[in-house]
Amino acid sequence: MSIRPFREIKRKNTKVINVGEVKVGGYNPISVQSMTNTLTSDSYSTIKQILEIQEAGADLVRVSCPDEESTKALKEIKKETQIPLVADIHFHYKRAIEAAENGANCLRINPGNIGDENKIKEVISAAENNNCSIRVGVNAGSLEKDILEKFKEPCPEALVESALRNIQILEDQNFENMKISVKSSDVFLSIAAYELLSEKTNYPLHLGITEAGGFVPGSIKSSIGIGKLLLNGIGDTIRVSLSDDPVEEVKVGNEILKSLNLRNRGVKIISCPSCARQAFKVIDTVKILEQKLSHIKEPVTLSVIGCVVNGPGEASMTDVGITGGGKGNNMLYLSGVQSEKILTDDIISKVVQEVEKKALEIKDRK
Structure with missing residues (x-):
């Protein structure tokens, strides 16, 4: 996106x-x-x-x-x-x-x-x-x-x-x-x-x-x-x-x-600093995602926001987004649109899967 x-x-x-x-x-x-x-x-x-x-x-x-x-x-x-x-x-x-x-x-x-x-x-x-x-x-x-x-x-x-x-x-x-x-x-x-x-x-x-x-x-x-x-x-x-x-x-x-929007290479992660509203451990999640997505060279945007205050807004402007929800039900966004609820334990694997899929789409369009 x-x-x-x-x-x-x-x-x-x-x-x-x-x-x-x-x-x-x-x-x-x-x-x-x-x-x-x-x-x-x-x-x-x-x-x-x-x-x-x-x-x-x-x-x-x-x-x-x-x-x-x-x-x-x-x-x-x-x-x-x-x-x-x-x-x-x-x-x-x-x-x-x-x-x-x-x-x-x-x-x-x-x-x-x-x-x-x-x-x-x-x-x-x-x-x-x-x-x-x-x-x-x-x-x-x-x-x-x-x-x-x-x-x-x-x-x-x-x-x-x-x-x-x-x-x-x-x-x-x-x-x-x-x-x-x-x-x-x-x-x-x-x-x-x-x-x-x-x-x-x-x-x-x-x-x-x-x-x-x-x-x-x-x-x-x-x-x-x-x-x-x-x-x-x-x-x-x-x-x-x-x-x-x-x-x-x-x-x-x-x-x-x-x-500075001067070069797009790899995954650009927009993430919150986390606070008492976070529905999952944002900081740990971002660190793991940075490591697991470091091999991607295509320009993909990813938002990782721990709650629904700013999460939906940021997710609407990224290729893939995850927003924290109540009782471990977090919302996955694809191309700015709500896609499905994701359990907290599944966030890493699902986000990696969707980012890799988006990167492949971008590569195929070149």
Whole structure:
């Protein structure tokens, strides 16, 4: 069931680039990415984690390439995975060349940090020869010395000046296949930097609040910062940076997009916080349903409300709904219409069955 959103976001129409088979920019779907925390040289562990990240709903994945063993491992990793790979490179231009030649679809670098003009030309040549894009990644914690001296501290103007400088280095070599990020761990600094950068360039922007922290604080900071920018039409790809399992980053990223009606993937659950009126254990039920429905990729809406105060209204706007009733008789709604009474003990199995059926219908219509 499709409900017209109260507000539709008007996105900025940025330049479109390719990261592997994923189009980034323009009006293409906003992509979600995460980063592995395994040693990339340990190809077995890295492949395993990449597959988990992809299964969770990521569109892109970044891997760190600090040494030659890591860039060599990309060739094996690429054979065993389908998701586009972004190679994280710092300082050493040869690692960037090796990564491009061994299967990376994008290089995350700061051109100004990798050496003289000849080295930059070699990296650009490797990127062009291997259909590899570049992400210019500016971070408040690693700004150039002269920029820090000029602005005295990290500020929006400092991050944007660094970004524009690195963009110019690539443009001077006639390379424009790039996306840009200006990240900070400070929400306000990040928002202001991205807003300023969006005014000055039309390249696609990769959004994130870097080093956001653990699951709860990091998710909140990221939701506020990334969400504020997305609401204003800024951003083409996102990463939620958490001190947690990368799979959790993907889940939070997709939830941010779903909450803004920017991307529909998987089951969107509308549920109440529960109270003394609940006719079944809402919190426990939702936790179980989240786990049992995590495999579904089609956009299905599900409402789980513990009583009849708001339950019927929410159920009328979702594909599947369950509303608590008296004496263990709960009402199941399908496509907004009352269907049948369900005993409390049967809620999980019945809801899973109906959501899977609805997902199959949606898949067949594609």
